[in-house]
Amino acid sequence: MTRNQLPLKSTMIEKLLSFTFILVLNQEITWTLCQSTENNRVLVGYAFKQFFARDWLNCIQACHDEPGCISYNYERSKGAKGLCKLNDCGIELLSYGDRLLIHSLGFVHQQIRKGKQCLFKDCQEIKRRYPKAESGVHLIDPLPNVEPIEVYCELDIAGGGFSFLPRSLTLRSKPQQIVNSLLKDKANVLLKLMKEVDDSEWYTLIQLHPDYSNIGSGVLVNNFSGYTRPKNYCMKEYIFLGILPKSVADKNTTQGFKSNGDMIQFKNCDGNPNSLFAFMPNRDGQTPNRHAKKSRYEREGVAVDWRSKAKLITFPEHKMPKRFFFLTEVHFGGCGCYTSSDRWSKFGFNSTAIGIR
Numbered sequence: 001m002t003r004n005q006l007p008l009k010s011t012m013i014e015k016l017l018s019f020t021f022i023l024v025l026n027q028e029i030t031w032t033l034c035q036s037t038e039n040n041r042v043l044v045g046y047a048f049k050q051f052f053a054r055d056w057l058n059c060i061q062a063c064h065d066e067p068g069c070i071s072y073n074y075e076r077s078k079g080a081k082g083l084c085k086l087n088d089c090g091i092e093l094l095s096y097g098d099r100l101l102i103h104s105l106g107f108v109h110q111q112i113r114k115g116k117q118c119l120f121k122d123c124q125e126i127k128r129r130y131p132k133a134e135s136g137v138h139l140i141d142p143l144p145n146v147e148p149i150e151v152y153c154e155l156d157i158a159g160g161g162f163s164f165l166p167r168s169l170t171l172r173s174k175p176q177q178i179v180n181s182l183l184k185d186k187a188n189v190l191l192k193l194m195k196e197v198d199d200s201e202w203y204t205l206i207q208l209h210p211d212y213s214n215i216g217s218g219v220l221v222n223n224f225s226g227y228t229r230p231k232n233y234c235m236k237e238y239i240f241l242g243i244l245p246k247s248v249a250d251k252n253t254t255q256g257f258k259s260n261g262d263m264i265q266f267k268n269c270d271g272n273p274n275s276l277f278a279f280m281p282n283r284d285g286q287t288p289n290r291h292a293k294k295s296r297y298e299r300e301g302v303a304v305d306w307r308s309k310a311k312l313i314t315f316p317e318h319k320m321p322k323r324f325f326f327l328t329e330v331h332f333g334g335c336g337c338y339t340s341s342d343r344w345s346k347f348g349f350n351s352t353a354i355g356i357r
Contacts, residue, residue: 089115120141149169156315206241212248221239237280243277270333307346
């Protein structure tokens with residue numbers, strides 16, 4: 001063997017090894033392409049890494065190379081500059097897994113290996129696991145042996161982690177158990193208001209009055225145990241937010257709450273123990289209760305002050321679906337207010353959503 005033959009042989013071996021590697025790589029990619037591919041759908045909120053891939057195969061290979069990558073989303077319609085998102089969970093073993101996939105034109109979703117499932121107990125868990133996750137509708141699994149529920153996860157405002165409750169919750173089995181499992185922070189409830197004229201969304205954080213900081217808010221479904229019954233109880237389905245229980249609110253004292261940090265308070269002039277918000281789907285389109293004539297308590301004070309503190313949400317791409325908004329009753333006092341969202345005239349709001357964490 002001459003010296004001149006050695007480089008040639010070495011080059012041939014390198015080519016053979018390179019060919020073998022490409023063959024194995026192509027076999028892996030071919031196997032991946034044979035898996036179930038969801039066109040125009042993505043798994044939202046579970047990406048641990050993202051980049052612009054030069055092509056679809058580059059995205060697939062990146063997922064193969066990352067041991068923690070279970071599935072990926074790829075913006076196939078963009079070709080050489082498609083966004084590739086690597087997810088660290090999957091849905092293939094979930095009978096309701098397709099409910100986790102969101103329609104997104106031009107994208108493709110695919111799971112390449114088995115791994116943990118993309119279901120969490122609440123929005124706080126999503127916030128902890130994925131600090132950069134975006135607000136949006138998520139399917140969560142708060143209770144064992146109970147069908148998962150879709151909530152809107154607000155992951156940005158007021159520290160994030162709020163689960164906004166859908167109108168359908170009032171028809172679910174074990175709705176109170178679901179709420180109890182989600183409600184860990186009884187000092188903060190996030191409300192979103194919608195304007196009728198343009199569907200813009202605003203928010204306010206409802207917090208306890210300092211004089212009652214040791215009493216947590218109560219969130220109940222289709223019942224008002226320990227609180228005053230809402231005037232639109234005839235509507236039968238509602239989510240109840242009690243600020244003060246009946247046994248505390250029946251005093252001639254200064255009462256109220258905070259709205260985005262500002263004090264909203266009144267003097268309970270006659271000890272009437274009303275201290276509540278009630279959120280009603282009103283599926284039958286009933287006319288809300290007209291038990292109270294409009295008065296100055298409708299035009300000023302508690303009735304309007306809490307809404308005046310609302311702040312505009314400036315991320316329209318995170319707009320919450322209307323199935324999370326309710327006809328809303330607000331009742332405080334003796335000399336606080338009674339109002340419902342169908343008769344709100346100031347600020348243009350006509351419905352409210354409730355988020356808990």
